[in-house]
Amino acid sequence: MSAPTLTRPAPAAAPSGAPVRGGRGGLAWFWVLAVAVPLAFLGLFFAWPVVAMISRGFVVDGSLDLSGFADVFSRPRTWRIVGLTILQATVATTIAVLLGIPGAYVLYRRRWRGRGLVRALVTVPFVLPTVVVGVAFRSLLVSGGPLGFLHLDGTLVAIVAALVFFDYAVVVRGVGGMWERLDPRAEQAARALGASPWRAVRTVTRPARTPPIASSASLVFLFCATAFGTVLILGGLQFGTIETEIWVQTTQFLDLRAAAVLSVVQLVIVGVALTLAGRARARRERALALSSAADAVRPLTLRRVPGTPPRDGHGLALAAAGVTALVVVLLCLPLVNLVVRSLRVGDGWGLDHYAALGTTGGGMTVSVWAATLTSLRTAVVATGLALVVGGLVALVVSRRPRQMAGRRAVAGLDALFMLPLGVSAVTVGFGFLLSMHEPLGLPIDLRTSGVLVPIAQAVVAVPLVVRTVLPVLRAIDPRLKQAAATLGASPGRVLRSVDLALATRSVGLAVGFAFAASLGEFGATSFLARPDDPTLPVLIFRLIGRPGPDSYGMALAASVVLAVLTAGIVAACERLRAPGSGGDW
Amino acid sequence: MTGLGLVDVVVRYAGMAVPAVDRVSVDVAPGEVLALLWPSGCGKSSLLRAVAGLEPLAGGSVTWDGVSVADVPVHRRGFGLVFQDGQLFTHRDVLGNVAYGLRASERDRAREQLELVGLAGYERRAVATLSGGERQRVALARALAPSPRLLLLDEPLSALDRSLRERLAVDLRAVLVATGTTAVFVTHDQDEAFAVADRVAVLDAGRLLQVDTPPDLWRRPASREVARFLGYEAFVPASSAAAAPLRDLVPPGSGAVLALAEGAFVVDPVAPVAKGTVLGITSRRGRSEVRVDVPGIGPVTALGPVGARWAAGDVVGLGVDGDAVAALD
Numbered sequence: 023m024s025a026p027t028l029t030r031p032a033p034a035a036a037p038s039g040a041p042v043r044g045g046r047g048g049l050a051w052f053w054v055l056a057v058a059v060p061l062a063f064l065g066l067f068f069a070w071p072v073v074a075m076i077s078r079g080f081v082v083d084g085s086l087d088l089s090g091f092a093d094v095f096s097r098p099r100t101w102r103i104v105g106l107t108i109l110q111a112t113v114a115t116t117i118a119v120l121l122g123i124p125g126a127y128v129l130y131r132r133r134w135r136g137r138g139l140v141r142a143l144v145t146v147p148f149v150l151p152t153v154v155v156g157v158a159f160r161s162l163l164v165s166g167g168p169l170g171f172l173h174l175d176g177t178l179v180a181i182v183a184a185l186v187f188f189d190y191a192v193v194v195r196g197v198g199g200m201w202e203r204l205d206p207r208a209e210q211a212a213r214a215l216g217a218s219p220w221r222a223v224r225t226v227t228r229p230a231r232t233p234p235i236a237s238s239a240s241l242v243f244l245f246c247a248t249a250f251g252t253v254l255i256l257g258g259l260q261f262g263t264i265e266t267e268i269w270v271q272t273t274q275f276l277d278l279r280a281a282a283v284l285s286v287v288q289l290v291i292v293g294v295a296l297t298l299a300g301r302a303r304a305r306r307e308r309a310l311a312l313s314s315a316a317d318a319v320r321p322l323t324l325r326r327v328p329g330t331p332p333r334d335g336h337g338l339a340l341a342a343a344g345v346t347a348l349v350v351v352l353l354c355l356p357l358v359n360l361v362v363r364s365l366r367v368g369d370g371w372g373l374d375h376y377a378a379l380g381t382t383g384g385g386m387t388v389s390v391w392a393a394t395l396t397s398l399r400t401a402v403v404a405t406g407l408a409l410v411v412g413g414l415v416a417l418v419v420s421r422r423p424r425q426m427a428g429r430r431a432v433a434g435l436d437a438l439f440m441l442p443l444g445v446s447a448v449t450v451g452f453g454f455l456l457s458m459h460e461p462l463g464l465p466i467d468l469r470t471s472g473v474l475v476p477i478a479q480a481v482v483a484v485p486l487v488v489r490t491v492l493p494v495l496r497a498i499d500p501r502l503k504q505a506a507a508t509l510g511a512s513p514g515r516v517l518r519s520v521d522l523a524l525a526t527r528s529v530g531l532a533v534g535f536a537f538a539a540s541l542g543e544f545g546a547t548s549f550l551a552r553p554d555d556p557t558l559p560v561l562i563f564r565l566i567g568r569p570g571p572d573s574y575g576m577a578l579a580a581s582v583v584l585a586v587l588t589a590g591i592v593a594a595c596e597r598l599r600a601p602g603s604g605g606d607w
Numbered sequence: 608m609t610g611l612g613l614v615d616v617v618v619r620y621a622g623m624a625v626p627a628v629d630r631v632s633v634d635v636a637p638g639e640v641l642a643l644l645w646p647s648g649c650g651k652s653s654l655l656r657a658v659a660g661l662e663p664l665a666g667g668s669v670t671w672d673g674v675s676v677a678d679v680p681v682h683r684r685g686f687g688l689v690f691q692d693g694q695l696f697t698h699r700d701v702l703g704n705v706a707y708g709l710r711a712s713e714r715d716r717a718r719e720q721l722e723l724v725g726l727a728g729y730e731r732r733a734v735a736t737l738s739g740g741e742r743q744r745v746a747l748a749r750a751l752a753p754s755p756r757l758l759l760l761d762e763p764l765s766a767l768d769r770s771l772r773e774r775l776a777v778d779l780r781a782v783l784v785a786t787g788t789t790a791v792f793v794t795h796d797q798d799e800a801f802a803v804a805d806r807v808a809v810l811d812a813g814r815l816l817q818v819d820t821p822p823d824l825w826r827r828p829a830s831r832e833v834a835r836f837l838g839y840e841a842f843v844p845a846s847s848a849a850a851a852p853l854r855d856l857v858p859p860g861s862g863a864v865l866a867l868a869e870g871a872f873v874v875d876p877v878a879p880v881a882k883g884t885v886l887g888i889t890s891r892r893g894r895s896e897v898r899v900d901v902p903g904i905g906p907v908t909a910l911g912p913v914g915a916r917w918a919a920g921d922v923v924g925l926g927v928d929g930d931a932v933a934a935l936d
Contacts, residue, residue, distance in 0.1 A: 501694050504661050507681040508688040509708030510753055516682075517709070523698050 040116030047126075049514045060439065060484075063411050068442055068481050071453025072285070078456060079282020081177060104287060107263040110178065111246035115187035119239050121186070121191025121349050124342035132322035132339065140350060142593060143374075146585075147204045147353060148191035149535070149592045151542025153559040154581045156255030157566060158356040159184045161578060163364045168359055176258055177542040184252045189242040196238035203229060219338060240299035247291055250447065251544040251559065255566065264288045265545065269448045285449045290386045292444030300437070315502025360585070364578035368571075375579035378572065387554050390561060390580045394587070397558040400476045401540035407480035408536040409529070415439045417521065419488070420495035436492075443485040447545030450478055455549055472555060478546040483536040490532040495525050534595025558584050609672055610789055611635040611658070611757055617666035618653045626665065627653040629813035635757075640783050640790045641818075642804030644797060646836045650813060651793050652691075655759045658791070660690045671756065687755030691762045693746040695734040701745055702730035708753035720748040723782060740771045747779070751786060756782070758790040764799060776802040797837055801825075809833050826933055828866065828888075834935060839866035841907045845934065849903025852880040853932055862934030871900065871931040872909035879924025883909065886918045899923065 079090050094100050129141050147155065161167055163175040174180045208230065212222040250265045256264065264284050313435065322339060367374045379390035388396075391508040419436045423429055442450070453475050459467055506516045544559045551560045558580060565577035611634065618628035627650030635641045645651045656662040658669055660681040668675050676684055687708075699737075706717035721727055724744040729737075737745065743763055750758055754789050763779070764772045764880045783790050800807045801821040808818040812822050817829040829843060843850045845857075845865050853865050872881065874891035874897055881898030884905060890896065895915035900906050908926055917923060 499694065501690055502696065504656075504659075504681070505688065505690060505694040506696075506707065507661075508659050508684075508686060508755075508759075509749065510682050510685070511707070512682050513680075520696065523696075527698070 030079040074457035075453035079279040090279040125194040126198035134322040149538040152251030158360040200234040375575035393561040403476035404479035404540035408483035416491040451546030451549035479540040494528040534592040612670040615667035619665040642800035686863040687750035841867040856929035864935040868931040869908040872925040874911040875926030
């Protein structure tokens, strides 16, 4: 600081004023657009197709006919499928949470060499396309496969295992990301008050950690209850979820009424799960005292650190590490097996299946490489769309209006844009076919143009973008924006230089997840992809449906290509992410 | 040029029965630093936030040079605000923060501001790597950079530890004076208010009790309430027998009640003018502070020598110090 001055210079004659750009009018238009564009997009490409599909089941000759409900619910098959869906989702969620909690502890509360690599490894299954997960488990469990002796192919156990494989990362990342920043001093206070390590976990740590667990569990339940590609490949026609049943009813039995009823049932189940998730999330945002990650994380060592007394929780940590090590090995098994089997040619080894990826032989109209290009092209467009729509939604929903009515409207929009997470992608896909013949009366048939594929994928990816970007925007202290305003920044500049500048740090991750979701999207795409221009997941599904070891080998090789592509892109995007900006994932 | 004018300003928060700011009127002349001494309760920030335009006024008016700023949005008012916790932009480096309110061509001015607050060479540092004191210096430089016509400081030092707070209060005064900045400064700390401000306004429960220069405020508190906030701890009628040794310390006929701050009595075994019974001894900065019960006045804090060793119940002789006695009407 300068030395104190005793004489004062004359005070500033007039405010010099900070640079001021942009008027209030322009900003108002921006907000109108920010609400209108996502509403129009989802109204046209989500609500309308879904309503078209569902009304096909309930409107007969122009009048409402709800007899479909009674009819469909009188079928034992319906009850079996609904029961199976809930059973699979419940069992898989329970197992994923039980295994994920020690995983979150070891991977986020403890520090050790190689942790970053293992964290990335457990994330891989989550971003893998469902079709790839199905193929990987199939190749592991079929007779002749490494685990063929267990005779699990085509059983409920196989489906649950695949669902746990897929969703383990959701629990580990969701719970771990929050635990990492949980202030450890409450636990330390309990220990100092005489609680054993186990009692401290039970009475202090666990209650504080329950909201993130509940939040992750409801997400896992949601993903399991709507699982499509994996279940379709592993369950065949014997086992399924409501989602696969909608597909079966639509494509095999052409029973639109049953499909419509099932869509509604699924919406109800998913609505309940989403509500529970929302409650848990709200509690979590309120209740937790967070600290920076550095304070909460301790090193993990095999031997007790010299100087720490016995019975100090070392055994608990080792047990958690043991469970996690076992899980990581089990997670690797299908992946390694997938790669190994794709290299198996007859009785020997070779790259023949990969060489075949460039061919169109065996009745295939396009090569795998051509389908890969289609997939990438589609995913780029879908990601762009999802980013614009999802980004605008997150921006609008992150506002905190002073008036009660405004706050209600914001909460309503938030819930509305989560719906695509819950509505069956199959319903959306088939709804597109029903509604996009001459959309809005325009004389164009969007169904044959191929533009519907990226749009449908974007609809699926929007909630992922919102859930990744929104927590970052919500975490911005309102006073930070007020500080900018007192420095002379107009509302528009505050939006650009504070909200957007901070949100871009999470955009990398949002792009990654949106891209992965688009690349792997199968439910809607299976209806919309043109036969001569399929995406990679659609082509893989066709390949495994064909007889012969060569088609199967090609399917395996193509799955490896798709897996590597997806995991690589997500990994690249994750490198861009700033610490603590991951949102819910 | 008349600077800032507040007339009957009222600020209310939704759901609160009592207004956070209740009909406050005060003027701040150009170049003047006014401290709002707000010893207790909530709503400390409310008046500053209302002046900045961040809270709606429930009544009254805020003017600059006689013109109401009611229709001027926050970013056009030219009123800078320094928050209690700085609110630095973590996604910008130090220079990026300071330059935020400046045009792109004014980077040099941002450097000058950093120099002014003693942080030359910190331009490229990430704000996360700064200490608490450095952050507040950056926040100050950032707020000063666009030459605001008024600078509002919302307890800018209260998150810091005591020695740093005392040092920064001196530096803050130096910077505000050197730049000729008109400023309003909220604090709960009387020493800080006296160190930084030209005039101090004492508020309680949202109401303005007194505005004066620090020496006038100290010598002539307007009420017992104000005197208590300033640290006066005992009150005695000037006409009582116990007040006899103190009466001569204030101008004759200046008030009916004498207010005694800590140190109004000094332990003086050589030439005592009063006697007190020791209740207990504490220590501040080496010197002992002796709680004594003086007959007719009650318990007061007398300054004692280093290493005083009296036990409770001992009777000690006391002298007096005129700078710790004030007369009240």
